Amino acid sequence: MVSDPEGSRPSQVPSDYVMIDGKKVIANTRSSTALIEAGVPKNPWYGTNKTGIKAYDNLTFDDLVRQQLNNNYGGSVDKARK
Amino acid sequence: MIEKIKLSNPRQLLDLDQLLPGGGENRFEIFYSGTTLELDVYYDDENSSAGEIKKSIRFLKVSYFLKQPFPGYSFFSCKDDGDISMLGSLVEYGYSDIIAMQQGKELSSGDKHYRLFLHSVGVALYVVAKSVEV
Numbered sequence A: 001m002v003s004d005p006e007g008s009r010p011s012q013v014p015s016d017y018v019m020i021d022g023k024k025v026i027a028n029t030r031s032s033t034a035l036i037e038a039g040v041p042k043n044p045w046y047g048t049n050k051t052g053i054k055a056y057d058n059l060t061f062d063d064l065v066r067q068q069l070n071n072n073y074g075g076s077v078d079k080a081r082k
Numbered sequence B: 001m002i003e004k005i006k007l008s009n010p011r012q013l014l015d016l017d018q019l020l021p022g023g024g025e026n027r028f029e030i031f032y033s034g035t036t037l038e039l040d041v042y043y044d045d046e047n048s049s050a051g052e053i054k055k056s057i058r059f060l061k062v063s064y065f066l067k068q069p070f071p072g073y074s075f076f077s078c079k080d081d082g083d084i085s086m087l088g089s090l091v092e093y094g095y096s097d098i099i100a101m102q103q104g105k106e107l108s109s110g111d112k113h114y115r116l117f118l119h120s121v122g123v124a125l126y127v128v129a130k131s132v133e134v
Helices: A029-037 A061-072 B097-102
Strands: A017-020 A023-026 A054-056 B005-015 B027-033 B036-044 B052-069 B089-096 B112-118 B123-133
Touching: A017 A061, A023 A061, A054 A061, B005 B097, B005 B112, B027 B052, B036 B123, B089 B097, B089 B123, B097 B112
Parallel strands: none
Antiparallel strands: A017 A023, B005 B089, B027 B036, B036 B052, B052 B123, B089 B112, B112 B123
């Protein structure tokens, strides 16, 4: 369920993404899962392109997203893409 | 350039990805008392209406612990953490600069260096302790 304490719209939910195989994939599992479960269309989501950017130590946001894909979407970009 | 604390050879102790639902953990709590650090991870049970359930991880005879933002700046460097298959796991490092610096000091012999990333709440936790109960 999407928390909305200040009346924010779904389009205001930050959902950073990376490009994998030429497609946008949301980088935040919790936000994207909540939006999907709430039935919010993916087009209004917005975010920052984090492709190739270091997230933590030697890990990039791409690595974190690939891990999310493996856990939640069977590694499928199409199931998780923006 | 600032030297980071080096870690290597992580060994998986607990795969949280096998426990957590797609949305990950809801929240966590840390309790430190005496020399025991208890980490409680709360998440929704997808298979029942039980609501939120808890997984406890208990570190015993703790020497050090550090909580960092994840993603964020890390004081540690571990090339082996690039193996994304263990990014959702509690691991024990086969090598740690902290453990190496303690070698030969009686009070801290036998310590192990543990690490856990909580992806949804955005926390990295490092613990140096004698053992862990999962």
